[in-house]
Amino acid sequence: MTQTALLWQPAVAVLIPLGFALFLGVGGKAVREKGSYLSVCALAASFLVLAPLADDVWGGQVLTVNYPFLPPFGLSFQIDQLSLAMAVLFQLLGAVAALYSVAVRPTGEARRFQAAFLFVLACALGLVLAGDLLSLFLFFEAMSLAFFVLVIHRGDKPSVDATIKYLYMTVGGGVLYFAALAAVFVSAGSFHWQEGGFLVPGPFLLPAFFGFAAAFALKSGLFPLHFWMADVYGNAPVPAVVLSSMVLLKTGAYGMTRIIHHVFGAELLLQQGWQQVLLSMAAFTILYGSVCAFSQRDLLRRLAYSSMAQLGYVYLGIFLLTPAALVGSIYHIMSHAVLKGTMLVCAGEIVDQTGKRNVDQMAGIGWQLPLTMAAFSLAALTVVGLPPLNVFISKWYLSVGALAAGQPLLVVLLLVSSILNAAYFLPMVVTAFFGGEERHQKSLRCERLSWSTLLALVLLVAAGVVFALTPDNWPLRWAEGIATAFWPGK
Amino acid sequence: MDISPFWAVFLPVLGAVLIACCKEDWERPRQALAVSTSVLTCALVARAWPVVLQGGEYRFTIIQISPGLSVTFAAEPLGLLFAMLASMLWIFATFYALSYMTQEHHRRRFFTCYTLALSATMGVAFSANLFTLYIFYEYLALITYPLVIHKQTAEAYAAGTKYIIYCFGSGALIFLGMFSLGGFAGTLDFTPGGLPELATTDRRVLALIFVALITGFGVKAALMPLHSWLPAAMVAPTPVSALLHAVAIVKAGVFGILRVSYYLYGPESLQSLGLAGILAAAAAGTIIMASVLAIRQDKLKARLAYSTIGQLSYIILGAALLSPYGLTGGLAHLVNHALLKIVLFFCAGVIAHETGATHISQLGGIGRRLPYTCFFFTLASLGLIGVLPLAGYISKLYLLAGSLQADKPLLGLVLLGSAVLSAVYYLPIIIAAYFQEGTYVRTPGLESSPGLFFPTAVLTVFCFVFGLFAHQTTLPLINRIIMAVF
Secondary structure: OEEOOOOOHHHHHHHHHHHHHHHHHHOOHHHHHHHHHHHHHHHHHHHHHHHHHHHHHHOOOEEEEEEOOOOOOOEEEEEOHHHHHHHHHHHHHHHHHHHHHOOOOOOOOHHHHHHHHHHHHHHHHHHHHEOEHHHHHHHHHHHHHHHHHHHOOOOOHHHHHHHHHHHHHHHHHHHHHHHHHHHHHHHHOOOEOOOOOOOOOOOOHHHHHHHHHHHHHHHHOOOOOOOOHHHHHHHOOHHHHHHHHHHHHHHHHHHHHHHHHHHHOHHHHHHHOOHHHHHHHHHHHHHHHHHHHHHOOEHHHHHHHHHHHHHHHHHHHHHHOOHHHHHHHHHHHHHHHHHHHHHHHHHHHHHHHHOOOEHHHOOOHHHHOHHHHHHHHHHHHHHHOOOOOHHHHHHHHHHHHHHHOOOHHHHHHHHHHHHHHHHHHHHHHHHHHHOOOOOOOHHHOOOOOOHHHHHHHHHHHHHHHHHHHOOOOHHHHHHHHHHHHHOOOO | OOOHHHHHHHHHHHHHHHHHHOOOOOHHHHHHHHHHHHHHHHHHHHHHHHHHHOOOOEEEEEEEEEOOEEEEEEEOHHHHHHHHHHHHHHHHHHHHHHHHHHHOOOHHHHHHHHHHHHHHHHHHHOEOEHHHHHHHHHHHHHHHHHHHOOOOOHHHHHHHHHHHHHHHHHHHHHHHHHHHHHHHHOOOEOOOOOOHHHHHOOHHHHHHHHHHHHHHHHHHOOOOOOOOHHHHHHHOOHHHHHHHHHHHHHHHHHHHHHHHHHHHHHHHHHHHHOOHHHHHHHHHHHHHHHHHHHHOOOEHHHHHHHHHHHHHHHHHHHHHOOOHHHHHHHHHHHHHHHHHHHHHHHHHHHHHHHHOOOEHHHOOOHHHOOHHHHHHHHHHHHHHHOOOOOOOHHHHHHHHHHHHHOOOHHHHHHHHHHHHHHHHHHHHHHHHHHHOOOOOOOOOOOOOOHHHHHHHHHHHHHHHHHHHOOOOOOHHHHHHHHHHHO
């Protein structure tokens, strides 16, 4: 069912953080010191705007609105189950990330950082709430371009180099997407998506798919378009990396889901024979990411490749084109955001408080930073796929989906990659607590967690672990609801 | 018969005469005259907008020399689009120039010529036939010469000489083409869709005349290899560069090409003569070469000049595609590029005026001294790269769609490649300005004088308005043009 009453909520939900971001950008000294708390308030307000719509949307309604500016077809918003789930995820996790970003030293440039941080979040919200390909692009570009301000924050040479790589990636992706937009414009005369897709086979179909898919794949680091990730993760301030991991990578996965189901349609994809290529890319991403993570000695770069591999799982689920696989993907989007966020916050604290970035130097660090390493360990164990926790659930659904799609080899891939994941995370956990010469000494403890970082960690760990253990796993029910909406009748 | 729009051609002459009568140090009267002339001219043009949008037209013949030869004005969609663009931007440019030139010499001469150039541009826009266009085109070239050589340095004189040679050379070609065409067709009136008389003329002659006319207009439109007067002319003061070399003169050249292609020849003739392909190739080559050359420039105004050369060929490419979407994109870019480029030049002028920095290598950390100006620069360059929702993306979308519609995807690739190259030559400036260490410090109060700051700020807002609200501003009139010529 579609309803077109004047739906003000999506526009306001985006405008509130956007407005706050501009205010943060031009505000004075007081703003500089309290900026992150303002971000949290903005995101909370945005959440309150969208929350009342939950009942209608989960009941199956699709809410849309179109504003008559932004040629050629206007700015449209659309809220369906997937949009709402992603928007709420970004709002809540964004608030937690903003809490953590209080840790960014309040130098003169902190204001610029906080403003750009909130702006990126606002654009990410707009992206998932957008109702057609052009509106999505508006927010996609704005988000990607604003993010470079966060990457270049430190201003040293490696940061600038990483930013240049990132900008090439962004501009390249934008240009490809734009070309795809033109192809869709000429062949279909509309940008608005519908269930089951609206494009038909024709000369512009492949360029259109290539353009959109490449743009989203670049955003998420799907092989072979991952080259920018390690540098950005290694050089950007950790709050920016947290934001990227939690939000930006997920927007790529969101976009890919949208175009596959609502622009092209699953049947069209199967007909055109693209599924195999896409599945291979996802599989390769998983393997490559895992192997590279294993060989990285810098903690943040290792986490970057780990993110790449985890997004590979998400894409695997999307490309399998079965309902169970999609459940696994969406659940993994949510869990990975939380878990990787946890690990990155912990990594940030390790770097901040001990100055160590190399995993070889982290023997015994669990006694210096017990709470931090406890959180990290819990997240690491979950990410590896320990039953009955989150990632185990996602991989279970992915396996079921793979078997349903007639791809049993992928189940083997899932198992092998889980072993690889364990190979680079578990040793870290073990040496952190059991590796140093001096152990069990209270005097080693030098943890100084600010209350905001502690709160952020607690929330993230709770979110990462609690749901899998409760009888009513409502994020999982959400994911199932979304998959049912995308595959009606299955 | 209502001929009020055409007073827009003569009013600036009156204003210029009055300015010439003011003594050099009569600042206030000169300012008042310049501003009121440009505002009134714009108002006169704006009055015609609703009428022409509904399908009406104005026409007025000044002199009828012989049956096919007259000096006639017409206010119809394409002419009105150009006139409105130029007169509106002239207001802002006048405020800017008045503030910028306060310390310069020969202000009386400058503003007299500046205002007369407005009259010439209006004449070009409102020409109803090629002969009238030619007269005002040459008049425009002549009257801008004193503006180019304003600084009266050796470099300025050299640039001025180059400019005049190129202008008169191109004028001769246009005259030749015009004369021949008039002889064969019997008339030079601009007819939407092309002159029907051309169907019976010898194909080779038609092709030669087309080449002559396009080459002639192509000089002002900075089609390569006829472009080298433009970077040289950047020696002129920034208000001149901003307005004349980003908006009026170069757009007059493109305007001439549009008139020749769609109002004398028409899409069918061009299609059957096979000439559009050559024009498209020349435009595509210009786009790529100009973008590559822009990257190598360290002088800010030179980089903007090469960017202009490339962007103008977007419009020519749009015309050469012979498809409705392509022409829509080209016409939209006529407006969007003028708006965006004038903002960029205004920012360059502010930078030079406030800090004396003219080279990009000197711009490190200048975001500390001129944060808002650099922000306007950022937004305008993002618009030129094609970022939503600024003006610029819609013309690129239509151009790309046009290249697909005309079955020429390679030209689409040229457009995409040039977008990437634009990012390569604009983004480093922004990164250097905001994120590099420099010796610039924040000054209290407004970062530049109000007459420089506010026109730039308002026009930057317009970049958003013309992007977001293109359906309400430029596209309706453009659609009228498309309907008329196809």
